[in-house]
Amino acid sequence: MASIRELHHQLVSKERSAVEITQEVLQRIEALEPKLHSFLCVTAEAALEQARRVDAKIAAGEEIGVLEGIPVGVKDNMCTQGIPTTCASRILENFVPPYNATVVEKLAAAGAVIVGKTNLDEFAMGSSTENSAYQTTVNPWDLTRVSGGSSGGSAAAVAAQECVVALGSDTGGSIRQPAALCGVVGMKPTYGLVSRYGLVAYASSLDQIGPFGRSVEDAAILLETVAGYDPKDATSLKVDIPQYSQTLKPNLRPKGRLRIGVIQETFGQGLEPEVETAVKNAIETLQELGAEIQVVSCPTFRYGLPCYYIIAPSEASANLARYDGVKYGMRVPDAENLVEMYGKTRAAGFGTEVKRRIVIGTYALSAGYYDAYYLKAQKVRTLIKRDFDRAFAQADVLVCPTSPTTAFKVGEKTDDPLSMYLSDLMTIPVNLAGLPALSVPCGFDSQGLPIGMQIIGNVLQESTLFEVAYAYEQSVLWSDRKPSLS
Amino acid sequence: MEFDRNSVRKVAHLARLELTADEEQQFSGQLSSILDYFEQLSELDTADVPPTTRVIDVSNVTRSDELQPYTDREAILQSAPEQEGDYFKVPKIL
Numbered sequence: 001m002a003s004i005r006e007l008h009h010q011l012v013s014k015e016r017s018a019v020e021i022t023q024e025v026l027q028r029i030e031a032l033e034p035k036l037h038s039f040l041c042v043t044a045e046a047a048l049e050q051a052r053r054v055d056a057k058i059a060a061g062e063e064i065g066v067l068e069g070i071p072v073g074v075k076d077n078m079c080t081q082g083i084p085t086t087c088a089s090r091i092l093e094n095f096v097p098p099y100n101a102t103v104v105e106k107l108a109a110a111g112a113v114i115v116g117k118t119n120l121d122e123f124a125m126g127s128s129t130e131n132s133a134y135q136t137t138v139n140p141w142d143l144t145r146v147s148g149g150s151s152g153g154s155a156a157a158v159a160a161q162e163c164v165v166a167l168g169s170d171t172g173g174s175i176r177q178p179a180a181l182c183g184v185v186g187m188k189p190t191y192g193l194v195s196r197y198g199l200v201a202y203a204s205s206l207d208q209i210g211p212f213g214r215s216v217e218d219a220a221i222l223l224e225t226v227a228g229y230d231p232k233d234a235t236s237l238k239v240d241i242p243q244y245s246q247t248l249k250p251n252l253r254p255k256g257r258l259r260i261g262v263i264q265e266t267f268g269q270g271l272e273p274e275v276e277t278a279v280k281n282a283i284e285t286l287q288e289l290g291a292e293i294q295v296v297s298c299p300t301f302r303y304g305l306p307c308y309y310i311i312a313p314s315e316a317s318a319n320l321a322r323y324d325g326v327k328y329g330m331r332v333p334d335a336e337n338l339v340e341m342y343g344k345t346r347a348a349g350f351g352t353e354v355k356r357r358i359v360i361g362t363y364a365l366s367a368g369y370y371d372a373y374y375l376k377a378q379k380v381r382t383l384i385k386r387d388f389d390r391a392f393a394q395a396d397v398l399v400c401p402t403s404p405t406t407a408f409k410v411g412e413k414t415d416d417p418l419s420m421y422l423s424d425l426m427t428i429p430v431n432l433a434g435l436p437a438l439s440v441p442c443g444f445d446s447q448g449l450p451i452g453m454q455i456i457g458n459v460l461q462e463s464t465l466f467e468v469a470y471a472y473e474q475s476v477l478w479s480d481r482k483p484s485l486s
Numbered sequence: 487m488e489f490d491r492n493s494v495r496k497v498a499h500l501a502r503l504e505l506t507a508d509e510e511q512q513f514s515g516q517l518s519s520i521l522d523y524f525e526q527l528s529e530l531d532t533a534d535v536p537p538t539t540r541v542i543d544v545s546n547v548t549r550s551d552e553l554q555p556y557t558d559r560e561a562i563l564q565s566a567p568e569q570e571g572d573y574f575k576v577p578k579i580l
Binding site: 231 | 506528536537576578579
């Protein structure tokens with residue numbers, strides 16, 4: 001499957017029709033899904049219908065947008081009118097939203113072809129998609145390993161070219177970690193850049209929607225399409241959205257004009273040696289491209305994980321209170337009274353990790369513990385933010401590994417929640433500070449598993465992140481390698 | 487910190503979540519170690535640190551209060567597990 005620009009060119013020059021492109025993707029989905037399990041729902045008919053509309057426009061000599069006729073995947077925690085939205089949870093098994101998320105409206109307005117809803121950890125809680133109530137998405141580079149999570153379905157689908165680009169959501173690393181594990185580009189934008197209206201809430205102060213692509217340019221095109229102020233989201237930022245894809249250049253800024261800070265605390269215990277080597281090589285490449293490299297320190301970085309696992313479950317325990325078997329979703333029948341119905345419905349509808357986080361969060365917010373946990377974590381969040389502020393006084397962007405390890409085996413970490421949580425060690429502090437960051441492929445380990453480098457920017461510096469990632473990508477061309485799918 | 491089965495049950499009840507005996511047992515052990523893990527935050531002195539309630543400062547977001555009727559009332563009612571007339575139906579409350 002070609003890039004968005006190449007496909008757009010093929011469409012405009014009538015080399016291929018949108019229907020042909022969509023059919024190719026649907027055939028790939030049909031062939032690969034028995035192995036990968038990236039999609040919870042494939043919307044073949046609606047996709048072909050949209051493709052036909054695009055072809056009609058082209059035939060009529062109308063101009064088409066760059067994303068028009070391009071097959072896109074959408075994580076199944078974003079509401080799609082008339083199309084099931086399950087959040088990979090039993091409790092929303094039969095939920096068909098009566099409205100679209102703002103990002104879905106924007107995709108529709110851009111003429112994109114939505115091919116299906118991608119798998120995730122239930123309510124986006126997890127790092128491997130093993131918490132999905134329906135299926136585990138495996139890694140296209142090694143089918144015995146996880147795709148990462150929680151947006152593992154979107155990451156795997158893009159890596160395996162079951163769609164060209166996909167949307168994910170990132171609360172503590174849920175776009176960047178699976179992007180790293182599946183060898184694709186994934187970005188979490190600045191908090192507030194993309195509307196969260198219609199994104200099923202997990203931890204509202206951290207959740208953010210972002211793009212996956214096989215290249216930096218594809219990811220940039222998808223982000224510039226879905227970003228922007230939305231009056232329906234009170235945390236949405238009133239800022240102009242740059243055309244990120246228009247300013248990508250193969251060269252970095254003139255020598256010494258781009259300062260890159262390497263976060264020293266991320267190169268320590270728990271980091272796989274091959275990941276360390278690959279990221280250090282990538283940093284050398286950036287230096288050769290003209291960047292000025294320096295080591296920066298973020299001493300509170302490591303407190304991000306415990307901080308996050310107080311804040312996120314606390315917010316989740318409140319957000320998930322709405323699943324009560326009254327307005328939508330499933331209900332366990334024959335309860336004696338309302339309270340019993342709540343308890344039984346939520347017991348049957350939620351999976352183990354969701355229950356675990358609801359219990360942690362309810363406890364952290366309960367009378368007598370609020371100061372010790374939630375308030376303390378919110379204060380630590382300030383310290384983490386200050387560390388980033390200091391680092392950005394020295395550097396334009398920060399780099400570190402995206403994930404301390406490459407893709408782990410399916411089942412390897414399911415019995416030990418803490419070891420699973422450690423998978424997000426490098427990505428979580430970024431959400432706590434509301435910053436933008438992306439993961440770009442930076443090599444492979446000796447088993448052929450992809451490795452990702454995380455590039456973190458200051459608030460609203462998405463353009464700089466794309467600029468650095470693009471220059472790096474063009475100089476190494478890791479994206480030429482394709483997964484074995486075996 | 488010890489998080490025993492009783493505490494798990496109490497908190498789960500606050501969250502209107504019925505857990506099985508197995509889940510209570512499992513969570514009690516796991517939550518104890520997760521709470522121990524949280525303990526490391528006490529290493530940080532936060533006495534004079536204000537909490538971060540919003541990462542990007544956006545405040546006093548207002549808009550004019552314009553009526554925007556949603557027309558597909560039936561679709562919303564149909565989403566409910568049980569409905570009667572124009573109402574969501576629930577089991578008896580007391």
